[in-house]
Amino acid sequence: MKAGHWLTSKRLVFYPAAMLLAQILGVCILLYLHRYAPGDEGMAFSSDFRVFWSASHLALEGRGVDAYDINKLFPVLQGVDPALVQIRAWFYWFYPPTFLLVILPLAILPYLLSYAIFTLGTLFCYAAMLASFAKPHRIGLLILAFPPTVVAAYNGQNSFLTATLAGCGLMLLERRPVVAGVCIGLLALKPHLAILFPIALLFAHAWKAMLAAAVTALCLAVTSLLAFGTDTAFAFMNSIGIARQLATEGALPLEKMPTIFSAARLMGASTSLANGIHFSVALFGMLAVVVVWRKPQPMYLRASVLVLSSLLVSPHMFDYDLTWLALPIAWMGVHGLERGWRRGERELLVAAWISPLACDAVARGLSLQTGPLVILAMLGVLLYRARQATHAQGMAIEVSSTT
Structure with a gap:
C-alpha cells in the first residue's frame, strides 16, 4: 500500500501553531531585552509606522514637502519617540505623494492608537482577501503564522495594504475588470511593486481594467499634488536618488532586502555589477510575465507569475514586502488541493512559507x-506548468482539427 504524504491536514494546523507561538515568544524576548538594554533607535516596535505618522503630522500642518527633508522630519520623529538619538537611513521618507495622501489621517489620532488601528485594519483586509479565494480550505492560522505577517505587523508597515490591493486586483480581473483596475491603480501608492502590472494587462488585452487602473492612478496623483503642492513631486524624485545612494553606501540593511541586488552585494559584487545582475533577472521576470499573459492560461498561474516577477523587479524591497509571497503560495496550494499535486510541489510551498523566517x-x-532563490524556484515551477498547459492546448487543437 502506498503511504500518504507527510503533510497531512493535522500537521497543517500543528506546524503553523508552533511557528506562530515561537514567533510571538521571540517578539516578547525582543521587547524584554530592549526594555533593559535599549539602543539608540528608539522603541522596539512600530519603527516604520512612526515615519508614516510623522509624515502625516507634517502634512496635516500643511508641510507635506517637509516630510522629504530628514532635518525637518527627524524632530517630529523624536517627538514620537524621544529615545531617538541620531538619524538612520530608515528614518527617511521615500514614498510618493500618493502614499502621503493615503496616510494623511494617521496623525489625527494618538500615535499608539493610530498604529493599532492601521496595523490591525490592514491585517484584517489582508487575511480576508487571502481567505476569500481559499474557501473552503481554512488558512487563517497559516496567514497569521506566515513570518512576513509578523514582521509587517511588528514594524507597522504598509505591505498588508499593498498585498491586499494586488490580490483583489488579480482575483477580480476576469469577473469585475473595472473594480480590478481600480485596485491595481491604487498600487500607485507604492509604484515600484506595480511596474509589471500594466505589461500584464496590455498583453492580456484587459482594456477595461487597464483604463480603470490608469484613471485611478492619475486621479490619485493629481489629488495628492493638489493637496500637498507640486514641490512634493520634485522632492520625491530627489528622494529616489538619496535612497539609491544610501543603498550603495551600505547604510540600508542588505540582510533585510530579499532582492537580487542585495544577494549580489552580500556576496561581494560591486554596486555596478550587482545592478547589472539585478537588471538581468528583472528582465527575465518581465519576459516571464509577457510569455504567460499573452496566451490563455489559468488565472491562478498568470497571477502567481505576475506577483513573483514583481518581487524580482524592485532592487530595494524589504522583508515585510514578502507578504506578497503569500499570494502565489495560496493560489498554488489551492490549485494543488483541488487538481492534484506534482512531485515536489508541496515541499516547495512549505519551503517558501518558512523561508522568510530564515x-x-x-x-x-x-x-x-x-529570498530571491525561493522566488525564482517558484517561478520556474510555474513557467514549466505554463509550458505544459500550452503544449496540451496545442495537442487538443491539433486533434480536434483532424477529426
Whole structure:
C-alpha cells in the first residue's frame, strides 16, 4: 500500500501553531531585552509606522514637502519617540505623494492608537482577501503564522495594504475588470511593486481594467499634488536618488532586502555589477510575465507569475514586502488541493512559507540572501506548468482539427 504524504491536514494546523507561538515568544524576548538594554533607535516596535505618522503630522500642518527633508522630519520623529538619538537611513521618507495622501489621517489620532488601528485594519483586509479565494480550505492560522505577517505587523508597515490591493486586483480581473483596475491603480501608492502590472494587462488585452487602473492612478496623483503642492513631486524624485545612494553606501540593511541586488552585494559584487545582475533577472521576470499573459492560461498561474516577477523587479524591497509571497503560495496550494499535486510541489510551498523566517539569519551568518532563490524556484515551477498547459492546448487543437 502506498503511504500518504507527510503533510497531512493535522500537521497543517500543528506546524503553523508552533511557528506562530515561537514567533510571538521571540517578539516578547525582543521587547524584554530592549526594555533593559535599549539602543539608540528608539522603541522596539512600530519603527516604520512612526515615519508614516510623522509624515502625516507634517502634512496635516500643511508641510507635506517637509516630510522629504530628514532635518525637518527627524524632530517630529523624536517627538514620537524621544529615545531617538541620531538619524538612520530608515528614518527617511521615500514614498510618493500618493502614499502621503493615503496616510494623511494617521496623525489625527494618538500615535499608539493610530498604529493599532492601521496595523490591525490592514491585517484584517489582508487575511480576508487571502481567505476569500481559499474557501473552503481554512488558512487563517497559516496567514497569521506566515513570518512576513509578523514582521509587517511588528514594524507597522504598509505591505498588508499593498498585498491586499494586488490580490483583489488579480482575483477580480476576469469577473469585475473595472473594480480590478481600480485596485491595481491604487498600487500607485507604492509604484515600484506595480511596474509589471500594466505589461500584464496590455498583453492580456484587459482594456477595461487597464483604463480603470490608469484613471485611478492619475486621479490619485493629481489629488495628492493638489493637496500637498507640486514641490512634493520634485522632492520625491530627489528622494529616489538619496535612497539609491544610501543603498550603495551600505547604510540600508542588505540582510533585510530579499532582492537580487542585495544577494549580489552580500556576496561581494560591486554596486555596478550587482545592478547589472539585478537588471538581468528583472528582465527575465518581465519576459516571464509577457510569455504567460499573452496566451490563455489559468488565472491562478498568470497571477502567481505576475506577483513573483514583481518581487524580482524592485532592487530595494524589504522583508515585510514578502507578504506578497503569500499570494502565489495560496493560489498554488489551492490549485494543488483541488487538481492534484506534482512531485515536489508541496515541499516547495512549505519551503517558501518558512523561508522568510530564515532570510535574515542566513544573510547575516552566511552572506547569502535566500529570498530571491525561493522566488525564482517558484517561478520556474510555474513557467514549466505554463509550458505544459500550452503544449496540451496545442495537442487538443491539433486533434480536434483532424477529426
